[in-house]
Amino acid sequence: MDxxxxxxxxxxxxKNHLEDAFHEPPKVYxxxxxxxxxxxxxxxxxxxxxxxTSDSLLGLQYRKERLxxxxxxxxxxxxxxxxxxxIETKKVILKPFFSIDDEYAKLEGEGxxxxxxxKEVHWDYYTRELEAFGRVPRESMIIVCQEFEKVFER
Numbered sequence: 001m002d003x004x005x006x007x008x009x010x011x012x013x014x015k016n017h018l019e020d021a022f023h024e025p026p027k028v029y030x031x032x033x034x035x036x037x038x039x040x041x042x043x044x045x046x047x048x049x050x051x052x053t054s055d056s057l058l059g060l061q062y063r064k065e066r067l068x069x070x071x072x073x074x075x076x077x078x079x080x081x082x083x084x085x086x087i088e089t090k091k092v093i094l095k096p097f098f099s100i101d102d103e104y105a106k107l108e109g110e111g112x113x114x115x116x117x118x119k120e121v122h123w124d125y126y127t128r129e130l131e132a133f134g135r136v137p138r139e140s141m142i143i144v145c146q147e148f149e150k151v152f153e154r
Contacts, residue, residue, distance in 0.1 A: 026073035050109035085153035
């Protein structure tokens with residue numbers, strides 16, 4: 001990990017979780033593509049409200065990122081890159097955008113937690129994300145639905 005703050009947090013986590021000492025180093029990540037979303041979302045995770053996140057499969061492919069898998073650890077930072085907490089992936093499901101339901105929207109914990117809100121803000125995000133690759137979102141695009149649990153914070 002190149003991020004000193006994330007490296008220090010991972011080290012602090014390992015002090016009490018030696019069973020994870022040989023685990024691959026965690027991904028370092030902030031939510032969203034702007035400061036307001038990144039900082040809001042990490043605070044929702046820290047409060048135990050946000051328990052899921054959703055990447056577009058196309059976005060992951062274009063950025064050459066691998067699919068998340070159960071047991072992955074991620075150090076979540078704020079927009080400035082300061083480590084805020086560590087999450088562990090508990091479930092990963094691929095499904096079309098049109099099939100996201102109310103229950104999943106609530107797990108994301110953003111806004112009013114409604115499916116309508118989820119679809120609006122995520123559609124806007126996927127539009128911005130895919131524009132860089134000359135693509136546009138579609139109702140049938142595959143979404144990587146990742147559920148997680150916060151396992152550590154200072």
